[in-house]
Amino acid sequence: MSLDVKNAIQSGKTILGIELGSTRIKAVLIGEDQAPIASGSHVWENSYVNNIWTYSLEDIWKGLQDSYQKMANDVRQQYGVTLQTIGALGLSGMMHGYMVFDKAGELLVPFRTWRNNITEKACEELTKVFNYHIPQRWSIAHLYQAILNEEEHIADISYLTTVSGYIHWKLTGSKVLGVGDASGMFPIDVNTKNYNVRMMNQFNELITSKNLPWKLEDILPNVCVAGEGAGILSEEGANFLDITGELKSGIPLCPPEGDAGTGMVATNSVAKRTGNVSAGTSVFAMVVLEKELSKVYSEIDLVTTPAGNLVAMAHSNNCSTDLNAWVGLFEEFAKAMGLDVDKNNLYGTLYNLALQGDPDCGGLLAYGYHSGEHMTHFEEGRPLFVRLSDSKFNLANFMRVHLFTAWGALKIGMDILLKQEGEKLDQILGHGGLFKTQGVGQSIMAAALNVPVSVMETAGEGGAWGIALLASYMINKSETETLEEYLNQNGFAGKKGVTISPDPKDVEGFEEFMKRYTKGLAIERAAVDYLK
Template sequence: MSFEVNHAILNGKTTLGIELGSTRIKAVLIGEDQSPIASGSHVWENSYTNQIWTYSLEDIWKGLQDSYQKMAAEVKQRYGVPLQTIGAIGLSGMMHGYMVFNKDGEQLVPFRTWRNNITEQASKVLTELFHYPIPQRWSIAHLYQAVLNQEAHIAQIDFQTTLAGYVHWKLTGQKVLGVGEASGVFPIDLTTKTYNAKMIQQFNELIAVQNLPWKLEDVLPQVLVAGESACALTEEGAKLLDVSGELKPGIPLCPPEGDAGTGMVATNSVAQRTGNVSAGTSVFAMVVLEKELSQVYSEIDLVTTPTGNLVAMAHANNCSSDLNAWVGLFDEFAKVMGLDSDLNQLYSTLYNLALQGDPDCGGLLAYGYLSGEHITHFEEGRPLFLRSPGSKFNLANFIRVHLFTALGALKIGMDILLKQEAVKLEEILGHGGFFKTEGVGQSVMAAALNVPVSVMETAGEGGAWGIALLASYMINKEENETLENYLSRKVFSEKMGKTMSPQPKDVEGFEAFMKRYKHGLAIEKAAVEYFQ
C-alpha cells in the first residue's frame, strides 16, 4: 500500500483540496482510491473590527501556507518523498461576503464575511426587485448596500469575488467561480448555468442613477460547472502556496467552490431528494429540489449544486460557538479544581450527559446568538441563558438546551421546506463538529428535523475532502459522466454510514422547546438593545 501511495505522489496521481473555513483552514491530499493520505490544518478566527466581521489578507495567506506546509511535511514524513506535483487542486471557502478590488488588484475595503448582517435594506430591495430571495450574506446584497451607503470605494471597483475566488485568482490569474459558489453571489439561471441575465439587467438599471463606471457583468467572476477546467497553477501561484519552493507550476485547478457545494459532495448529496446538514460555527441544511418552491421565503436561500441543480438552503449564522464557550468554561473550572481535563473527553462526557436530560430540556431556554441571525431577523446577537423558578435546572438539561438552541434558527427554516412546502427528504447526511461525539449531535438533529440522520465515516474530512473530490472528478471522470455517477461509482460505493431515526419523545420535546424559543425572541431583542 505504501509503495502504491509513493507511486501516486511521485507521478501526480493525487488530488489536493484546501478549504478555508470559519475557524480552520484544512488541506487534504487524496490518493487514487479517493481516500485521504495526508492532511494539514491551521486554526484561525475572524476579528470584529470597526463593527465588521473580517479576516485580513495576511491571515488568509499565513493560514493557507501553514496548512499546506503541514500537509506536505506529513507526506515527506510518512512516505519519504517530497510533494512536487499533484494531479489537480481544488479550493473552497466560506461562501458569500464581500471582497472587492481595483484595477491594480488592490483590496478596496476589508473582507466582509458571511457573518455580517449589515445589508438588510439591500436584501429587501433586491428580493422585491428580482422576486427571488437575496439574503443579507449574499455578495450582491453587500455590493448594493455599499452603493446605498454611498461608500467612497464603489466607483473604483474592478472585480468582486468570494474568499475561494480570491485565492483561486491569485494562484492561477483567473477570475472564475464554480456555479455553486456563484449561486451565493448572484442568482443563477438554471438553464444557462450562469448569472441570470434578466436580473443582471435589472440591477444595472437600478444603479444607473449612480453613474458608476462599471456594469455588474464586468466585475463578477466567470461561472464554471463541476468537471470544467479552471486553468492551472502559475509559477507565482506555486510560490504563494508552497513557500518551500518544491511545488511545480502547471497543476490544473477545478472551479473554486463554496462550503455548501463541498458539503454536498462530501456527503454524496448532489442528487434529487438528498440533503445534507453542515453544523459547526454556523449551520446550514441543503435539500436538492425536484421542483421550484411555490413562493419566495426570506428564510430560505436558493443555491445550486456544483453542477447547477437547484438547492434549497436553510442557513443559520450561529450554531456551536456559544456551546463551545460553555464547554470551555467547564474546562477552566476543571483546571482550577486541579483536575486533569482532556477537552475531547469533556465534550464527549457533557454531550452524552445531554441525552439523559428531559425531552424538552426541562423548561430551560437559551440563545447562542454570538452574531446576528438572518432567519429570525437579528442584525446583532447576544448569547443568553434563561430559566424560570420552575425549570428543571441540572447539568444534563443545561447542555441539552444548548445543543437544541444551536439548531433553533435552522429548524424554523427547515420547517418551511418540510412542513409548508412538503419537500420530500428520505434522509439527511450530517457533517461538521456538531457530530463529532458519536450519536449525540445526530440524535438532536433527527429530533429537530424529524428525519433520519446519517453520518458517514468520511464526514469528518469535511469540505477539504469534498473539493479534493471535485478536483478528482475533473481529471478522472469518464466521458459525459455525471458528478452523481462519479461519486457513486468511485467514492461512496463501499463507504457506509450510521443512521439514526428520530425518536417520537425527542421530536415532541424539540417542538415544545421551539414554542419557548419563538416566544422568547422578544427577550433576545431586548438584550441586543440593552447591551450596546
C-alpha cells in the first residue's frame, strides 16, 4: 500500500484539499481511493480590531503556507518523496463575510468575517425588498450596510468575494466561486444555478441614487457548480502556496467552496432527506429540502449544495468557545494541584460526565454567547452561567448544561424546519470538534433534534477532505455522474459510521431545558445591556 501511495504521489495522482476554518487551517492530501494519506494544519484565531472580528491577509497567507508545508513534510516523512505536483486542488473557507478589493487588487478595508453582527439595518431593508431572508453574515448585507454607512471605500470596489474566493483568485487569477459559497454572498436561483437576476436588479435599483461606478454583477465572482473546472494554478500561485518552490504550476482547481458545502460533502449529505451539523466555534445545520419553505423565516437561511440544490441552513454563531474556556479552567486547576493532565483525556472525562447528569441538567442554565447571536437577536454576547439555590449543582450537570446550551440557539431554527415546516430527515450526520469525544456530542444532539445522529469514521477530516472530494469529482467523474452518485460510489463506498438514536428521556429533558433557555433570554439581554 505504501509503495502504491508513493507511486501515486510521484505520478501526480493525488488530490489536495485545503480549508480555512475559524480556528484551524487544514490541508489534506488524498490518494486514488479518496482516503487521506497526509495532512498538515495551522492553528489561528480571529482578532477583534476596532469593533470588527477579522483576520489579516498576513495571517491568512502565513497559515495557508504553514498548513501546506506541514502536509508536504508529512509526505516526505511517510513516503520519502518530495511533493511536486498533484492531480487537482480545491480550496474551501469560512462562508460569508466581506472582502473588497480595488482595481489594483488591494484590500480596501480589513476582512469582516461571518462573526460580525453589524448589518442589522441592511438586513431588514434587503429582506423587505427581496422578500427573502438576508442574514447579517451575508456579503450582500455587509456591502449594503457599508453603503448605508456612506463608507469612503464603496466607490473604489472592483471585486467582492469570500476568503476561499480570495485565495483561489490569488492562486489562479480566476474570479470565481462555487455555487454553495456564492449562495452565502447573494441569493441563488436554483433553476439557473446562478445569482437571482430579479433580486440583483432590485439591488441595483436600490442604490441608484448613490451614483456608484459599478453594478452588483460587475463586482461579484462568477458562479460555478461542482464538477466544473475553475482555473489552473499559476506559477505565481504555486510559489504563494509552497514557499520552498517545489510545487509545480499547471494544476487544475475545482470551484472554491464554503465550509458549509464541504461539510455536506464530507458527511455525504448532499441528497434530499439528509442533513449534517458542523459543530465547532459556531454550529450550523444543513438540511437538503424536498420543497421550498412556506414563508420567509429570519432564523433560516437558504443556501445551496455545491451542485446547486436548495438547502435550509440554521446557523448559530456560538457553540464551543465558552465550553472550551471552562475546560481550560479545569486544566488550570489540575496544573495548580500539580497534576499533569492530557488535554484529550480531560475533554473525554468531562464530556462523558455530562452523560451522567440529570436529563434536564438539574435546573441549571447557561449561555455560551461569546459573540452576538442572530438566532436569538443579540448583537453582542455575554457568556453566562445561572442557577437557583435549589438547582442540582454538580459537575455532571454543569458539563451537561454547557453541552446542551451549545445546541440551544441551533435548536430554535431546527424546530422551525422539523416541527413547523414538517421537513423529514432520515438521519443527521455530525462532524467537527464537538464530536471528537465518542458518543457524547452525538447523544446530546440526538436529544436536541430528536433525530438519529451518525458520525462517519472520516468525520475528523472535515471540510478539507470534503473539498478534496470535490476536486476529485471534477477530474474523475463520468459524463453524466451526479455528485451524489460519485460520493456514494467513491468517497463513501464501504465507509463505516456510528449511529446513535435519541433517548426519549433525553429528548424530554432537552425540551425542558429549552423552556428554561427561552425564558432566560431576558437575563442574557440584561447582561448585554448593562455590562458594557
